[in-house]
Amino acid sequence: SDPDLVERARAARAALGSRAFVLGHHYQRDEVIDFADVTGDSFKLAREAAARPAAEFILFCGVHFMAESADILTSDAQQVVLPDLAAGCSMADMAAINQVEDAWEVLQDVGIADVTLPVTYMNSTAAIKAFTGRHGGTICTSSNAEVALRWAFDKLDAAGGSLPSKVLFMPDQHLGRNTALLKLGMSPADCVVFDPRKPNGGLTDAELRDARMILWRGHCSVHGRFSERNVTDIRAAVPGINVLVHPECKNEVVEAADYVGSTEYIIKMLDAAEPGSSWAIGTELNLVRRVARAHPDKQVHYLDSTVCFCSTMNRIDLPHLVWAMESLVAGRTVNRIVVDADDAHWARVALDQMLALPG
Ligand code: 13P
Numbered sequence: 001s002d003p004d005l006v007e008r009a010r011a012a013r014a015a016l017g018s019r020a021f022v023l024g025h026h027y028q029r030d031e032v033i034d035f036a037d038v039t040g041d042s043f044k045l046a047r048e049a050a051a052r053p054a055a056e057f058i059l060f061c062g063v064h065f066m067a068e069s070a071d072i073l074t075s076d077a078q079q080v081v082l083p084d085l086a087a088g089c090s091m092a093d094m095a096a097i098n099q100v101e102d103a104w105e106v107l108q109d110v111g112i113a114d115v116t117l118p119v120t121y122m123n124s125t126a127a128i129k130a131f132t133g134r135h136g137g138t139i140c141t142s143s144n145a146e147v148a149l150r151w152a153f154d155k156l157d158a159a160g161g162s163l164p165s166k167v168l169f170m171p172d173q174h175l176g177r178n179t180a181l182l183k184l185g186m187s188p189a190d191c192v193v194f195d196p197r198k199p200n201g202g203l204t205d206a207e208l209r210d211a212r213m214i215l216w217r218g219h220c221s222v223h224g225r226f227s228e229r230n231v232t233d234i235r236a237a238v239p240g241i242n243v244l245v246h247p248e249c250k251n252e253v254v255e256a257a258d259y260v261g262s263t264e265y266i267i268k269m270l271d272a273a274e275p276g277s278s279w280a281i282g283t284e285l286n287l288v289r290r291v292a293r294a295h296p297d298k299q300v301h302y303l304d305s306t307v308c309f310c311s312t313m314n315r316i317d318l319p320h321l322v323w324a325m326e327s328l329v330a331g332r333t334v335n336r337i338v339v340d341a342d343d344a345h346w347a348r349v350a351l352d353q354m355l356a357l358p359g
């Protein structure tokens with residue numbers, strides 16, 4: 001990075017001192033991670049934001065839904081800043097609140113709404129988190145999706161409906177399917193994909209009634225590009241290689257891999273790996289490069305060399321971070337993320353439910 005910019009970043013960070021706390025998601029650029037007080041996966045960062053009541057400013061180096069969650073979990077007096085407002089998430093954009101409300105009406109018309117709970121991935125708008133809270137569901141991340149699903153099914157089973165209990169899992173169909181099949185032992189026949197652009201989600205009433213997992217038709221454009229072929233190719237090229245992927249990958253990729261887990265899990269796996277061992281990692285490139293640099297004694301490969309960065313995570317760069325910090329030093333809050341009070345209340349109910357899950 002430009003040394004002048006690094007110097008300005010250091011000066012602004014020092015001037016803010018303990019008034020500011022900088023959170024950095026693992027997919028952020030190195031130049032940004034260098035200024036993070038804490039790095040983490042989306043679960044850890046939500047907890048870290050909630051645990052900093054004394055910080056006047058939370059600078060969130062990540063994407064919009066993460067900053068919204070930080071605003072919901074912090075006090076009204078604390079200000080959450082996203083250094084570039086264009087840092088969104090294409091997956092979160094795949095579920096709009098009006099589509100979700102329409103989908104719920106479909107479930108009501110089919111007579112299954114009272115045996116269904118929403119389990120919503122962190123990668124969603126605050127409005128959808130609020131919908132989840134209003135309907136008694138929970139938020140989950142890739143590190144607690146299994147516990148969240150077990151909690152939801154236990155709650156529904158205890159209520160004893162006459163039809164099979166169901167989860168409406170939004171917006172990532174892959175995380176929902178992977179968790180149901182790999183962790184809960186369900187079969188593909190238990191899962192249906194609800195397409196919000198089609199009448200009745202593109203499903204028959206009978207398909208909806210029989211389903212256990214109603215998966216929203218959403219996906220991550222970065223992880224969606226890994227293929228089963230990538231796994232076979234790297235195994236052929238590097239015998240004995242360990243394949244480690246994020247659960248946002250398609251089911252055939254996760255099935256073919258050796259290990260699956262969140263960004264934090266990926267880092268911990270490499271920390272614990274034997275020197276000399278080989279790893280192929282299927283997740284965003286900034287993280288894989290950093291992991292490779294941290295472990296020169298291990299062979300770290302990218303699962304597919306053509307897959308690129310998460311372009312929206314990459315929107316946060318040093319110039320934006322410097323601008324945000326210097327503005328705060330000058331007494332101007334820029335790019336503040338504020339969730340409206342009613343949504344914030346109900347989204348908090350759903351986020352608190354997640355934070356209260358066991359484990
Ligand atoms: P993690 O919760 O594993 O950090 O994942 C967040 C994300 O956006 C993955 O694409």
Ligand code: SF4
Nearest residue numbers: 089090091220222310
């Ligand atoms: Fe969203 Fe995928 Fe980027 Fe994660 S990697 S922020 S899910 S687009």
